[in-house]
Amino acid sequence: MSDRPDTPLLDRVRTPADLKGFSDAELHQVADELRAETISAVSETGGHLGAGLGVVELTVALHAVCDAPRDKIIWDVSHQCYPHKILTGRRDRIRTLRQKDGLSGFTKRSESPYDPFGAAHSSTSISAALGFAVARDLGGACETGHGDAIAVIGDGAMSAGMAYEAMNNAGHLKKRLIVILNDNEMSIAPPVGALSSYLSRLYAEAPFQDLKAAAKGAVSFLPEPFREGAKRAKDLLKGMAVGGTLFEALGFSYLGPIDGHDLDSLLPVLRTVKARATGPILIHVLTKKGKGYRPAEERADRGHATAKFDVVSGTQVKAKSNAPSYTKIFGETLVDLAEADSRICAVTAAMPDGTGLNLMAERFPSRVFDVGIAEQHGVTFAAGLAAGGMRPFCAMYSTFLQRGYDQVVHDVAIQRLPVRFAIDRAGLVGADGATHAGSFDIGYMASLPGVVVMAAADEAELRHMVATAAAHDDGPIAFRYPRGEGVGVEMPEHGTPLEIGRGRVVREGGRVALLSFGTRLAEALTAAEALAARGIEATVADARFAKPLDRDLILRLAREHEALITLEEGAIGGFGSHVAQLLAEEGVFDTGLKFRSMVLPDSFIDQASPSDMYAVAGLNSAEIEAKVLATLGVAQVSRRA
Numbered sequence: 001m002s003d004r005p006d007t008p009l010l011d012r013v014r015t016p017a018d019l020k021g022f023s024d025a026e027l028h029q030v031a032d033e034l035r036a037e038t039i040s041a042v043s044e045t046g047g048h049l050g051a052g053l054g055v056v057e058l059t060v061a062l063h064a065v066c067d068a069p070r071d072k073i074i075w076d077v078s079h080q081c082y083p084h085k086i087l088t089g090r091r092d093r094i095r096t097l098r099q100k101d102g103l104s105g106f107t108k109r110s111e112s113p114y115d116p117f118g119a120a121h122s123s124t125s126i127s128a129a130l131g132f133a134v135a136r137d138l139g140g141a142c143e144t145g146h147g148d149a150i151a152v153i154g155d156g157a158m159s160a161g162m163a164y165e166a167m168n169n170a171g172h173l174k175k176r177l178i179v180i181l182n183d184n185e186m187s188i189a190p191p192v193g194a195l196s197s198y199l200s201r202l203y204a205e206a207p208f209q210d211l212k213a214a215a216k217g218a219v220s221f222l223p224e225p226f227r228e229g230a231k232r233a234k235d236l237l238k239g240m241a242v243g244g245t246l247f248e249a250l251g252f253s254y255l256g257p258i259d260g261h262d263l264d265s266l267l268p269v270l271r272t273v274k275a276r277a278t279g280p281i282l283i284h285v286l287t288k289k290g291k292g293y294r295p296a297e298e299r300a301d302r303g304h305a306t307a308k309f310d311v312v313s314g315t316q317v318k319a320k321s322n323a324p325s326y327t328k329i330f331g332e333t334l335v336d337l338a339e340a341d342s343r344i345c346a347v348t349a350a351m352p353d354g355t356g357l358n359l360m361a362e363r364f365p366s367r368v369f370d371v372g373i374a375e376q377h378g379v380t381f382a383a384g385l386a387a388g389g390m391r392p393f394c395a396m397y398s399t400f401l402q403r404g405y406d407q408v409v410h411d412v413a414i415q416r417l418p419v420r421f422a423i424d425r426a427g428l429v430g431a432d433g434a435t436h437a438g439s440f441d442i443g444y445m446a447s448l449p450g451v452v453v454m455a456a457a458d459e460a461e462l463r464h465m466v467a468t469a470a471a472h473d474d475g476p477i478a479f480r481y482p483r484g485e486g487v488g489v490e491m492p493e494h495g496t497p498l499e500i501g502r503g504r505v506v507r508e509g510g511r512v513a514l515l516s517f518g519t520r521l522a523e524a525l526t527a528a529e530a531l532a533a534r535g536i537e538a539t540v541a542d543a544r545f546a547k548p549l550d551r552d553l554i555l556r557l558a559r560e561h562e563a564l565i566t567l568e569e570g571a572i573g574g575f576g577s578h579v580a581q582l583l584a585e586e587g588v589f590d591t592g593l594k595f596r597s598m599v600l601p602d603s604f605i606d607q608a609s610p611s612d613m614y615a616v617a618g619l620n621s622a623e624i625e626a627k628v629l630a631t632l633g634v635a636q637v638s639r640r641a
C-alpha cells in the first residue's frame with residue numbers, strides 16, 4: 001500500500017460541479033493533488049499511467065469549465081481517463097481499477113453518467129462526439145441532457161483514418177463540435193509518419209505565447225491577451241509551407257498550440273470557446289506523457305502502462321516469469337527466419353513492442369513498418385507487399401485486427417495473397433477487459449475460403465507455427481497465441497514447418513476425446529488427469545489447425561470415443577463450429593456420438609485475472625472435467641469424498 005497523498009482540496013470534490021467553487025489559483029492546487037492521487041492509485045493497481053498524468057490539467061480545466069454530464073466529454077482510447085474518474089464520483093473506487101468487480105480501466109457507459117461513450121480502441125471519439133452533436137440538434141432524448149460534444153484525442157489516435165473520416169463529415173455538417181487534440185508527441189512508441197511531422201511543424205515556429213489561430217473566426221474566439229499573439233501567429237502561418245492547417249481544410253477552426261499543462265492558458269481558452277464557438281473547432285494542446293512523475297517521464301514509452309510500483313523509486317513490482325512470453329517467441333523466431341529469407345518483412349500498427357516486432361526492427365530496420373494506428377491500411381499495405389513479391393508478417397492483436405477485417409477479406413483472402421497474420425493477445429487478456437479480448441478471430445478468419453488458421457498450444461508450437469507460416473506461399477495463413485508467458489516447455493532452437501492440416505494426439509485414452517485448439521491444451525491435460533482418477537480415460541488431442549481441419553484425426557476420435565469435446569479460447573462460430581459442421585456432413589451424429597463444444601460464452605466478460613475470466617467463461621480444467629462428466633451422464637461426486 002502506498003502512502004496516501006495529502007489532498008485537502010481534492011477531498012472536497014465529489015462531482016465536477018464542486019470545481020466551480022474554486023478560484024483559478026485553487027484549481028492549480030487541485031491539479032497537483034489530482035496528479036498525486038493518480039500516481040498513488042496506479043502504484044497500487046498498475047495500469048495506464050503516462051497518458052493520464054499528461055492530461056491532469058486538461059481534465060481539471062474541462063471539468064471546471066464544462067457542465068458534465070450534460071456536456072459530453074469523450075476520451076479517445078480512454079486509457080487517460082483515471083483523473084477524469086477521480087473527479088467524477090469514482091475516487092472511492094479508484095484503487096479497484098482493472099480488477100475483478102472493480103472500475104474499468106476505460107470509460108464505460110454502464111459505469112457512470114460521466115462516461116457518455118465507452119472506448120478502448122482508438123480514434124472513435126470524433127465520430128461519437130459528432131453523433132452526440134447531431135442528436136442534440138435533432139432533439140434526441142438523452143438521460144443526462146444535451147450540451148456540448150467534446151472529443152479529446154491524442155496525436156497517436158489522430159494517425160487513424162477514422163479520425164479524418166469524422167472530421168470530413170463534421171466539416172460538412174458544420175455543427176458546433178469541440179475537438180481537443182492532445183499532442184504529446186507520443187503514441188505507445190514514438191509516433192511515426194508524415195502526420196506526426198506535420199503536427200510538429202505546426203508549433204515548431206511559434207512558442208506558446210504566439211498562440212496560433214489560423215482560422216479568421218478562431219482569432220475572435222480568443223481572450224484579449226491572446227489575440228495579438230494569435231494575429232502574429234496567423235501571419236506566421238501564412239509563410240508556412242502548409243499554408244493553413246489541415247484541420248481548417250477539413251472545415252474546423254484551429255486554435256493553438258496551447259500549453260496543456262498551463263491552466264492559465266487552458267481555462268480562458270476553453271471558457272471563450274464554450275461562450276463563442278459555433279461550428280467545429282479544434283484546440284491543439286501540447287502536453288508531456290507522464291508529466292510530473294519522473295520515473296514515467298524518463299521511460300521510453302513515457303510510462304504508458306505499468307505494473308504496481310513503488311512511488312518513491314518508481315520500481316515496478318513484477319511477478320517472476322517462469323517462461324518466455326509468446327510475444328517474445330514470435331519476435332525471436334521471426335528474426336531467425338528473416339535471416340534466411342530476405343523477402344520476410346513485417347507490419348505493425350503502432351505496437352512494435354507489444355507485438356515483439358521491436359526485435360526484428362533492431363535487426364532489420366528497413367524490413368519492419370510501423371504504420372501508426374492504422375490497422376486497415378496495415379493489412380492492405382501487407383497485401384500490396386505480398387503482391388509485390390515480399391512475404392509480410394502482419395502482427396496485430398486479435399482485437400485490433402477486427403479493424404482491418406474487410407481488408408483481410410477483400411485485399412488478402414480473395415486475392416489469395418501470402419500474407420502471414422501473427423494474431424497476438426488471442427483469447428481473454430485480463431485487466432484490459434472485454435474491449436481487448438481476442439475472442440472473435442477464429443471465427444472471422446476460419447470462415448474465409450483458402451485461409452489457413454492455426455493456434456499454438458504452447459510456445460514451442462508457436463515457434464513451429466511461425467516457421468509454418470514462413471514456408472507457406474500458397475495464400476494467406478494465420479496463427480494465434482495468447483498474452484503472457486508460455487507454459488515452460490523445452491524450446492527447439494529453430495521452428496520446423498508443420499504439415500498443413502495435421503493435428504496431434506497428446507494423450508491416449510478410451511472413453512472421451514478432448515480436442516483442443518490453442519492453449520487450453522494444458523487445462524485439458526489437467527482435466528484428463530482428474531478424470532483418470534475417477535476411472536474415466538480421456539484422449540487429449542491438439543488440433544493445431546481450425547482450417548483446414550484434420551478430418552482424419554477428428555473422424556477417428558469421433559469413431560473411437562463415446563464423446564468428443566472441443567475446446568478453444570474463442571467465441572461461438574469458431575473451431576467447434578467447424579468440427580460440428582464436419583461431423584454433421586459426415587453423418588457422425590447419426591451414430592450417436594456425444595459431441596460438445598466448449599467456447600467463450602455469448603457475453604462480454606469484464607476485466608479480472610485471465611484465470612478468473614476463464615473460470616467465468618467455464619474453460620478451466622475444473623469446468624472441462626465437469627463437462628465431461630455431464631456429457632457422459634456420470635454423477636459429479638466430489639473426488640475427495
Ligand SMILES: Cc1ncc(C[n+]2csc(CCOP(=O)(O)OP(=O)(O)O)c2C)c(N)n1
Binds near residue numbers: 054077349350351403
Ligand atoms: C485500434 C487500436 N489500435 C491500437 C491500440 C493500442 N493503443 C492504445 S493507446 C495507443 C497510443 C495512443 O496514442 P495517443 O492517442 O497519442 O495517446 P497517448 O497515450 O499519447 O496519450 C495505442 C497504439 C488501440 N487502443 N486501438
Ligand SMILES: CC(=O)[C@@H](O)[C@H](O)COP(=O)(O)O
Binds near residue numbers: 077354429483
Ligand atoms: C490502451 C491499449 O490499447 C493498450 O495500451 C493495451 O492496454 C496494451 O495491452 P498489452 O499490455 O497487452 O500490450
Ligand SMILES: [Mg+2]
Binds near residue numbers: 185
Ligand atoms: Mg500521444
